Amino acid sequence: EVQLVESGGGLVQPGRSLRLSCAASGFTFDDFAMHWVRQVPGKGLEWVSGINWNSGYTAYADSVKGRFTISRDNGKSALFLQMNSLRPEDTALYYCSRGFNGLRLGMGYWGQGTLVTVSS
Amino acid sequence: QTVVTQEPSLTVSPGGTVTLTCACSTGPVTSDYYPNWFQQKPGQAPRTLIYLTNNKHSWTPARFSGSLLGGKAALTLSGAQPEDEAEYYCLLYCGGAQVFGGGTKLTVL
Numbered sequence: 134e135v136q137l138v139e140s141g142g143g144l145v146q147p148g149r150s151l152r153l154s155c156a157a158s159g160f161t162f163d164d165f166a167m168h169w170v171r172q173v174p175g176k177g178l179e180w181v182s183g184i185n186w187n188s189g190y191t192a193y194a195d196s197v198k199g200r201f202t203i204s205r206d207n208g209k210s211a212l213f214l215q216m217n218s219l220r221p222e223d224t225a226l227y228y229c230s231r232g233f234n235g236l237r238l239g240m241g242y243w244g245q246g247t248l249v250t251v252s253s
Numbered sequence: 254q255t256v257v258t259q260e261p262s263l264t265v266s267p268g269g270t271v272t273l274t275c276a277c278s279t280g281p282v283t284s285d286y287y288p289n290w291f292q293q294k295p296g297q298a299p300r301t302l303i304y305l306t307n308n309k310h311s312w313t314p315a316r317f318s319g320s321l322l323g324g325k326a327a328l329t330l331s332g333a334q335p336e337d338e339a340e341y342y343c344l345l346y347c348g349g350a351q352v353f354g355g356g357t358k359l360t361v362l
Contacts, residue, residue, distance in 0.1 A: 168351070170299075178291070178299065178342050180351040192350065195254075228298060237346040238305060239289035243298045 135159040135242045137229045142247030145219055153247060155212040155229030162210035163187070166232035168240055169203060169214045171225035171249075181227070182214065185236045192236060197223075219251045255279055255348025259341075262358045265333040273357045274325040275343030281324035282345060288326035289344040290319055293356075299342065303328060333361050 141153040153169070169181040182193045182203040191203050202215040212229055226248050230240040256278040265271035277286060290303040301310055303319035306326065316332045326343055338361045343354040 170353075177356045178293075178344075178353040180344070180353060183351065194350065233304070237351070238287045239301075239344050239346075239351070240291075241301050241304060241310070243300065245298050 135231065137231060137242060137244030139227060139229045139244045139247035142227065142249045144250045144252065146253050147220060147251055149219055150215070150217045151219060151249060153214040153216065153227055153229075153249070155244060157210040157212065157229075157231070160231070162205075163207040165234065166236045166238070167203075167205060167212045168230040168232055169212075170228045170230055170240070170243075171223075172228065172246075173225045179225075183232065183236050184212070186234070190236060216249070219249075221251050223249060224251045225249060255350065255352050257343065257345050257347065257352045257354040259343055259354035259357045261355070262360070264360045264362055265330065265337075267333055267335060267361055269333050270329065270331045271333060271359070272322070273328040273330075273341055273343075273359070274322065275327070275345060275354050276325045277345050277347035277352070279348050282321060282326045282347070284321065286326070286345045286347050288319065288321075290317075290326075290328045291342045291344065292339045293342065294339045302341075330359075335361050337361055 136158045138156045168183040200218045226246040228246045229244040231242040258276045291299040293299040307319040
């Protein structure tokens with residue numbers, strides 16, 4: 134059974150940093166692209182970032198480019214999102230999602246999310 | 254800025270058929286936009302229903318189908334059930350990035 138478990142969310146002040154993690158199990162992690170997607174409570178979904186199977190290609194939404202960094206550790210079946218210079222508008226539920234064998238192809242499985250609140 | 258547009262809300266009668274659509278501001282949607290469709294119920298994470306235009310997951314009810322229709326991606330629900338009431342999001346690769354639509358709130362009434 135595919136499982137994606139996010140962690141690392143919490144309350145952080147504007148301008149500070151936070152690192153999200155996603156522990157994956159139930160599939161061969163390095164066969165798939167991975168993504169982070171966020172959702173402000175009560176609002177729609179926003180794609181944040183994606184990484185291909187071997188970290189050779191990463192992509193970011195314009196809203197986070199230059200502030201967020203996606204990475205993965207295939208040996209530990211883990212996905213990360215380093216979030217720097219956080220802003221109040223980054224407040225959202227952050228989902229880890231398993232893609233397919235290409236970064237552009239979308240998302241097949243989702244975690245339950247971890248909540249990030251940026252506030253002073 | 255690339256925009257993906259969905260109907261904000263639709264209503265379908267139980268047992269009825271409804272089609273949700275998904276358009277990209279850059280032009281007609283093709284299979285190279287890799288359309289995905291997701292269902293989200295209140296308090297739950299999204300769940301993928303359709304990927305790569307018309308492929309279903311093992312858990313996707315047979316009454317859901319994906320297609321391309323009139324330059325848009327489409328999700329058709331045939332024989333709506335009360336449990337299909339939810340928010341539906343599409344995802345396209347358009348304008349060089351993954352972009353979600355704003356969502357369609359589907360009411361079964």
